[in-house]
Amino acid sequence: MQYEVSTDRSRFDVDLIHTFLRSSYWAANMPRDILDRAIRHALCFGVFSGQTQVAFARVITDYATFAYLADLFVVPEHRGRGVSKLLLRSILDHPELQGLRRFLLATKDAHGLYAQFGFKPLANPDDFMTIHHPDVYKKESRA
Numbered sequence: 011m012q013y014e015v016s017t018d019r020s021r022f023d024v025d026l027i028h029t030f031l032r033s034s035y036w037a038a039n040m041p042r043d044i045l046d047r048a049i050r051h052a053l054c055f056g057v058f059s060g061q062t063q064v065a066f067a068r069v070i071t072d073y074a075t076f077a078y079l080a081d082l083f084v085v086p087e088h089r090g091r092g093v094s095k096l097l098l099r100s101i102l103d104h105p106e107l108q109g110l111r112r113f114l115l116a117t118k119d120a121h122g123l124y125a126q127f128g129f130k131p132l133a134n135p136d137d138f139m140t141i142h143h144p145d146v147y148k149k150e151s152r153a
């Protein structure tokens with residue numbers, strides 16, 4: 011199967027991205043308007059088989075020092091064929107993402123994938139702090 015990676019937002023199948031993300035463990039119930047804004051303000055990558063989008067990822071970055079990799083997924087029918095590895099290679103080779111001091115991500119179970127690309131567990135997790143609202147997309151949180 012031939013796959014192509016693109017950062018051209020006009021090609022993205024936002025309905026597909028929304029359907030996947032709103033059912034994901036990390037962005038459950040994400041509203042469409044929030045996704046539209048999140049795509050608009052990030053460097054986003056799609057993987058395509060012909061015109062059909064089969065994978066997605068967002069890189070939130072200042073293009074100088076820091077990047078955060080988010081919302082990476084491959085649609086189930088195209089898993090196990092190296093699509094996520096093609097996507098990660100394209101992200102890490104992207105000319106505007108070179109020389110960063112830190113590239114961060116969070117994952118529940120795909121450590122083995124990211125480790126292949128040089129990501130390591132936090133050496134000093136106690137140095138990091140977060141404000142985290144996992145229920146932010148629940149109806150009552152948005153009222």
Ligand SMILES: CC(C)(COP(=O)(O)OP(=O)(O)OC[C@H]1O[C@@H](n2cnc3c(N)ncnc32)[C@H](O)[C@@H]1OP(=O)(O)O)[C@@H](O)C(=O)NCCC(=O)NCCS
Pocket residue numbers: 082083084085088089090091092093094095096116117118119120121122123124
């Ligand atoms: C995780 C996911 C992106 C992998 O995509 P994929 O295109 O099927 O993966 P690939 O075929 O490129 O291969 C992934 C490689 O990472 C390894 N891996 C490690 N953890 C993995 C995991 N949790 N899921 C899939 N592969 C994993 C695989 O064994 C494989 O290794 P190999 O190179 O030795 O074959 C895909 O299963 C997915 O979208 N899952 C649901 C969403 C998700 O969990 N996203 C990650 C959030 S951080």
